[in-house]
Amino acid sequence: MSQTLELTQALLARPSVTPADGGCQQLIAEHLGKAGFAIESLPFGEVANLWARRGQEGPVFCFAGHTDVVPAGPRDEWHSDPFKPEIRDGFLYGRGAADMKSGLAAQVTAALEFVQAHPGHRGSIAFLITSDEEGPSTDGTRRVVEVLRARGERIDWCVVGEPSSEAAIGDTIKVGRRGSLSGRLTVHGVQGHVAYPQLAENPVHTLAPALAELAAREWDQGTEHFQPTTFQVSNIAAGTGAPNVIPGELKARFNLRYSPVQTLAKLKATVEDILRRHQVRYSLEWYVSGEPFYTPPGQLCRAVGDAVAEVTGAQPKLSTGGGTSDGRFIAPLGAQIVELGVVSATIHKVDECVRVADLDALHRMYVNVLRRLLV
Numbered sequence: 001m002s003q004t005l006e007l008t009q010a011l012l013a014r015p016s017v018t019p020a021d022g023g024c025q026q027l028i029a030e031h032l033g034k035a036g037f038a039i040e041s042l043p044f045g046e047v048a049n050l051w052a053r054r055g056q057e058g059p060v061f062c063f064a065g066h067t068d069v070v071p072a073g074p075r076d077e078w079h080s081d082p083f084k085p086e087i088r089d090g091f092l093y094g095r096g097a098a099d100m101k102s103g104l105a106a107q108v109t110a111a112l113e114f115v116q117a118h119p120g121h122r123g124s125i126a127f128l129i130t131s132d133e134e135g136p137s138t139d140g141t142r143r144v145v146e147v148l149r150a151r152g153e154r155i156d157w158c159v160v161g162e163p164s165s166e167a168a169i170g171d172t173i174k175v176g177r178r179g180s181l182s183g184r185l186t187v188h189g190v191q192g193h194v195a196y197p198q199l200a201e202n203p204v205h206t207l208a209p210a211l212a213e214l215a216a217r218e219w220d221q222g223t224e225h226f227q228p229t230t231f232q233v234s235n236i237a238a239g240t241g242a243p244n245v246i247p248g249e250l251k252a253r254f255n256l257r258y259s260p261v262q263t264l265a266k267l268k269a270t271v272e273d274i275l276r277r278h279q280v281r282y283s284l285e286w287y288v289s290g291e292p293f294y295t296p297p298g299q300l301c302r303a304v305g306d307a308v309a310e311v312t313g314a315q316p317k318l319s320t321g322g323g324t325s326d327g328r329f330i331a332p333l334g335a336q337i338v339e340l341g342v343v344s345a346t347i348h349k350v351d352e353c354v355r356v357a358d359l360d361a362l363h364r365m366y367v368n369v370l371r372r373l374l375v
Contacts, residue, residue, distance in 0.1 A: 003112075004359045005092070007031070007105035011067070012085040012094035018068035019139070021048035021131040024101070025067055028052075031108050032127065035115045042147060044139035047132040051144055054115065055124030059156040061373055062126040062335070063107040063366075064141070064326060066133030069096035070348050077350045091353040099347035102354045103161025103362065104129065110366030114374075121374045126155065133326050137289070141326040145333060155335040157300045159369060160327050163344035164319070169358040170308040170365060174339035175301060176294030176320040177328060178226060181256045181267055184285040191240075191248030203250035203281075204238050210278035214254075214271065219262065225294060226259035226320050229267075257323075260292045290328030293337065294320065299373070300336040307368030308340070311361050316340075340365060 007027075016022035025048050029039045032052045042049040048067070053060075072082035072095045080086040082095040092102070111125055132140030148155070164174045187207045192200025211233070219229035231254065238250035256267055268286060275282055295301060301318070308316045322344075327337040342362060346352045 002360050002363075004102075004105050004109045004363045005356060007109060008092065008097070008102045008354075008359060009085040011101040011105060012092075012096055013083065015083045016067050016069055016096070016131060017071050018135040019046045019132050021067050024104075025050040025129055025131070028104065028108055028127070028129065031112065035112050037125075037127070042144055044143045047130065047139035047143075049131070049140060049144050050127060050129040051148070052127040053124055054126075055121070057123055058154070059123040059373070060126055060154060061123060061370065062128055062155045062158045062330075063111065063161065064128045064158055064330060065100055065104045065107065065161040066130050066140070066326065067101070067104065068131040068134045069099065069101075070134050073350055079351055082352070087356060090356055092356050092359070093351055093353045095352055097346075097352050097354045098163045098342050098344060099352070100161050100163060100341060102359055103163065103341040106359060106362040106366055107159075107161050110363050110370065113363075114367055114370040118371075118375055121370075123374050125370070125374070128155075128330070130326065137326065141329045145329050149333065155330060155333050157373060158327065158330050158335045158337045159304065159366070160325055160337065160339040161341045162325050162339045163341040163347055164339045165341065165343040167343065168312070169342060169355070169361045170312045170316055170340070171314075172319050173304055173308070173316045174320065174322070174325070174327075175296075175318045176225065176337075177290070177292065177322065177324050178229075178257045178259055178320060179262075179264075179292040180289035180324050181258060181264060182287040182289065183254050183271065184287070185252045185254065186283040187250040187252070188281040188283070189246070189248050189250070192246045194244050194246055197246065200246040202246045204247065206278070206280050207250055207252070210275050210280050213274055213278070219256075220259060222259045223261060225318065226261075226292070229256060229258040229262055231256050258292065260294065264288060264291070290324045293328055293331035295336045295338060298336060300338055303369050303372040304338045304340055307365050307372060310368050311364050
């Protein structure tokens with residue numbers, strides 16, 4: 001059994017539904033501490049955070065990831081206990097197998113192998129690990145970055161171990177992510193009897209034309225590296241439960257995933273202009289989960305691409321698709337960021353799994369990246 005597989009199984013056996021860490025960071029810290037990493041625990045609220053660093057000089061190469069996982073869901077739908085790792089037909093099953101305990105394990109074992117082979121490596125190697133990526137992401141990487149910035153510490157290159165691959169290990173790497181802007185909308189109406197609509201104001205009817213325009217709108221064309229901006233409603237509710245009552249209020253949640261051609265101010269102004277033009281009486285609260293970030297082709301992208309090609313024989317595709325990642329908090333430090341991990345097909349699903357052979361392949365890719373940048 002490889003060290004990467006062994007460590008992945010040990011992490012999977014520690015239930016860590018967000019924001020719990022389940023002892024995962026302690027296990028990782030024990031491995032890194034033996035290799036000369038200075039270990040620092042940075043808890044905030046219920047969230048466990050780990051900052052580990054080997055070396056005092058720049059450039060600083062950082063592995064980033066999270067130990068928390070999403071809930072497993074109905075136990076009877078899993079073919080094995082989600083928190084008891086099991087290998088079947090060449091796949092390792094368990095909650096977090098792909099997202100992203102396999103990535104964490106490969107990062108750790110790669111760093112240990114590299115340090116053993118190159119104890120006098122240039123620069124520094126760091127780990128930034130949180131248990132608040134799958135949750136609200138308020139007391140995790142965001143807070144650690146605040147600490148680093150206050151101390152004047154920087155990160156030059158960062159490889160996030162999120163499951164970036166699509167069909168095969170290393171076929172895709174993420175070089176950025178779209179921004180995420182959410183709105184909590186309340187539409188105000190006047191409650192009344194359905195037989196006397198002239199005495200009421202139905203907020204569902206009021207919102208409908210505006211919502212249709214928002215949903216059909218072409219916000220932009222995107223860029224060479226970013227998909228166009230999208231608008232999606234995630235929840236909508238109105239009514240008292242009685243079939244003969246016109247509701248007096250409607251509540252809706254929506255989200256905009258936006259490319260760098262947009263700005264927060266422009267998106268907010270456009271949404272509110274459409275609502276006002278359709279004479280919607282509303283209250284609206286805005287929430288920003290993260291602004292878009294992008295790492296253009298450069299030293300890190302080349303190093304990761306070549307490291308992957310050495311293992312797979314092909315250069316990976318560059319992508320900015322998918323949701324957000326904690327890279328959005330690290331980017332403002334001025335870091336170049338690339339996400340490289342296992343295949344994402346089963347993340348957040350019942351019977352989440354990862355191909356066992358991919359664990360060692362990812363380990364080799366990470367070792368190759370370190371060699372290209374720090375030797």
